[in-house]
Amino acid sequence: MSDATPDQIVRPDESLIWAWLDDVPDPEIPVISLVDLGIIRGVEWQDDTLVVAVTPTYSGCPATAIINLDIETALRGHGIEKLELKRQLSPAWTTDWLSDKGRAALEEYGIAPPQPAGGPKRCPQCQGENLERLSQFGSTPCKAQWRCRDCLEPFDYFKCI
Amino acid sequence: MANKTEISADQAALFQFLLRMGDNTLVLGHRVSEWCGHAPVLEEDIALANTALDLIGQTQLWLGLAGEVEGQGRDADALAFLRDIWDFRNVLMLELPNGDFGQTIMRQFLYDAWSSVMLGRLIKSGDPRIAEIAEKVSKEVAYHVERSADTVVGLGDGTSESHARMQAALDYLYPYVGEMFLSDATDAAMVSAGLGPDPASLRDEYDLLVGKVLDKATLTLPDGSYTHKGGRTGAMHTEHLGHLLTSMQWLQRAYPNSQW
Numbered sequence A: 001m002s003d004a005t006p007d008q009i010v011r012p013d014e015s016l017i018w019a020w021l022d023d024v025p026d027p028e029i030p031v032i033s034l035v036d037l038g039i040i041r042g043v044e045w046q047d048d049t050l051v052v053a054v055t056p057t058y059s060g061c062p063a064t065a066i067i068n069l070d071i072e073t074a075l076r077g078h079g080i081e082k083l084e085l086k087r088q089l090s091p092a093w094t095t096d097w098l099s100d101k102g103r104a105a106l107e108e109y110g111i112a113p114p115q116p117a118g119g120p121k122r123c124p125q126c127q128g129e130n131l132e133r134l135s136q137f138g139s140t141p142c143k144a145q146w147r148c149r150d151c152l153e154p155f156d157y158f159k160c161i
Numbered sequence B: 001m002a003n004k005t006e007i008s009a010d011q012a013a014l015f016q017f018l019l020r021m022g023d024n025t026l027v028l029g030h031r032v033s034e035w036c037g038h039a040p041v042l043e044e045d046i047a048l049a050n051t052a053l054d055l056i057g058q059t060q061l062w063l064g065l066a067g068e069v070e071g072q073g074r075d076a077d078a079l080a081f082l083r084d085i086w087d088f089r090n091v092l093m094l095e096l097p098n099g100d101f102g103q104t105i106m107r108q109f110l111y112d113a114w115s116s117v118m119l120g121r122l123i124k125s126g127d128p129r130i131a132e133i134a135e136k137v138s139k140e141v142a143y144h145v146e147r148s149a150d151t152v153v154g155l156g157d158g159t160s161e162s163h164a165r166m167q168a169a170l171d172y173l174y175p176y177v178g179e180m181f182l183s184d185a186t187d188a189a190m191v192s193a194g195l196g197p198d199p200a201s202l203r204d205e206y207d208l209l210v211g212k213v214l215d216k217a218t219l220t221l222p223d224g225s226y227t228h229k230g231g232r233t234g235a236m237h238t239e240h241l242g243h244l245l246t247s248m249q250w251l252q253r254a255y256p257n258s259q260w
Helices: A014-021 A062-078 A100-109 B003-035 B042-072 B076-081 B102-122 B128-156 B161-179 B185-192 B199-216 B239-254
Strands: A040-046 A048-052 A083-087 A131-135 A143-148 A154-158
Touching: A014 A040, A014 A048, A014 A062, A014 A100, A048 A062, A048 A143, A062 A083, A062 B185, A083 A154, A100 A154, A131 B042, B003 B076, B003 B102, B003 B161, B042 B076, B042 B102, B102 B161, B102 B185, B102 B199, B128 B199, B161 B199
Parallel strands: A048 A083
Antiparallel strands: A040 A048, A131 A143, A143 A154
16 A cells, blocks of 8 residues: 555455445336346456446437446446446346345335346235236336235336246 | 458457347347337336347447447547437337337337347347357347237237227338348358357247247238338438437537536
8 A cells, every 4th residue: 555656556356346336326226226126247357457348228228329428437436547347248237136135125126126027916005915916017118017905006027037 | 462452351250240239239228219208008017128128238238349340549429429320320110210110110020020030040140249248138138029929919909999900010121131131241251250140040940939929919911022121231221310319319429529
């Protein structure tokens, strides 16, 4: 530390960068972070440049541009100067990459987390299991609209892909 | 020297192939987006807008790669907004006006079914750039075809009014379906390079999928084997494409390079 010259590049540890990114909320579902969403695929120093690999959720998701901007803003705020954001298409994003913390936060927020069976397990409001699908699409590309027949409330379901 | 020419001919075929993929999704995406705010019920409006969004996202991937392959510095936006009718390579069915909701859904199903079969083959493309786009896009198309097939069944096997409209839509659109399965020199080049399938080889799987859904929808395939064609080769588009481009491209034409 004391040996560092003023112009020496400080390369924060990759685990610290993951923690910083875990503080960046998803722009459309702000209760989960970009790391929870599973779209940050890699964080790596290449010489003095930090390379962050990001995969899109849906190819046309309008949040993609905002997400890249948010990542850049956050990392620059932590003093990262040389930054490269790399789009990574394969392997294609899957909801299997949602973190457990993220799944719990979604349900708490009122969005039923994805299930391998293809539909929500229970109503995020009343926990009822008597559910019906209203539409395969919802307020964002990643969600579908469902309704609980017990409490009669509609709710978002995070589609399983 | 001969070798060099051969490589550039291959690249030219690949560029054409990518335009065909990207122009299909671009033109259909634009048509579907015309429904935004006009669909019969809110859920369908949202579903159509989401579908359009996916298609436009897929366009960015296909045309983005097309521009990269072409190597002339054109990106997906330049290809979408600054080409004229004769340079478009979409099949004719996708540029037709939407018609009523039933016709829009029928067209979506007839395209989604082709798309799902085609992408299944492209996942195995020898070009990893094509394979990874196909892998990504096929997940979205799986949702699209599920919804369009369900809706074709719901409306076809619905009221006498909805049934009649869906049958009329099928009668009108089916003569355009054949174009998706025509093969030419571009396709032959893709097959020999191991990059993509012969479109004709998709037909059996397509007919099986479409036949099953139309049966459930109590709809009947029209007689006749006439096929409207000319879109995917660029030989001749319908008059409708020009009107579509006028609306889609006017901003970049009127205010070149404008951004916001």
